[in-house]
Amino acid sequence: MGIIELKNIVKTFPSEKVGEGVHAVRDVSLTIEEGDIFGIIGYSGAGKSTLVRCINLLEKPTSGEVIVEGKNITAYSEVELRAVRRRMGMIFQHFNLLNSANVFENIAAPLKNQGRISGKEIRERVEEMLRLTGLEDKARAYPSQLSGGQKQRVAIARALVGRPRILLCDEATSALDPNTTTQIIELLRSLQEKLKLTVVMITHQMEVVKSICNKVAVMEEGKVIEEGSLVEVFSEPKSSITKEFREKTLYRKEAIALAEKNKRNLYELTFIGEKANDPAIMDLVRNYPVEVSILFGNIEILSGVPFGTLTIDMKGEGKDILDAVAYLKSREIKVEELGGHKIEERKEERREEDKIWNG
């Protein structure tokens, strides 16, 4: 059982313009396991924020169940929910800090609101959070004196000072520049490890998902349309947002255009895990009468798993190229044609060649 289970969540907002209302979330079921850094990605308006706000019941689902740490919290009263929310910190795109309070006071606020915690303990816990988020020298500063990255650090410290088990992040890096985004991601990753957190991250930034998440769900029009480990989703992208990630390299686009123009045989090979270190191309040219030029290669580590792509140009007889592709597939390498001379045409050629060879 996951630490968070969403079962058939539907959220419809009443609307004067749209008679039946706005269907923000349509029948979403997800299981988030303890220790996951779970990314929920999608374009603006896909329903991500609404879905994450259903996890801590800031938004009440129209129907469906929210189960957190084994308890069905869907019908909890506000008082009961307050206790649950203490176990779930949340951070936002625009930080939501109290401008009239300094950093120390901002971080201390949730503990003060709880009551029953001594001044000494509050001080110790806030100091611990200041240290963990690298803000020791900013305790007396006010939000207006901080950069965006520092403000988000304060928000993270405030979200975690109550020692929750779950951290919900709603576009936490969307208002930050790329360098600061990297630093905040690094901080979240180290805090997740040190504090044994489960993190749910909503974002429209693929780079964020790629650099920190171990699992990902893709949302479109209120539905989850793809879900799985990072490697599963990126090795066989289905939705436009995950395909975009694969198309992003400018070089690849140019290579496709060139292949189409010149009817060349370009193939993109994807190597996952140990296969990334396989000498498959060497074996290919040794065993098949094809010429291979490597046009582009890239290797990344996605949640600890090597994920390599190689764009190659293959020259040779139609039959030999088909055999070479079959060979690569037999080595558990994913092979995708990038425009140009299509497999179907090659099959036709092969039939013609077979006729010639076999009479």
Ligand SMILES: Nc1ncnc2c1ncn2[C@@H]1O[C@H](COP(=O)(O)OP(=O)(O)OP(=O)(O)O)[C@@H](O)[C@H]1O
């Ligand atoms: N309180 C609300 N009242 C009415 N409609 C809402 C409300 N909140 C969200 N919506 C609508 O629900 C849909 C999903 O919005 P949501 O904010 O969840 O999407 P999102 O994927 O998080 O996008 P964004 O990143 O732009 O916030 C949108 O059509 C939005 O206009």
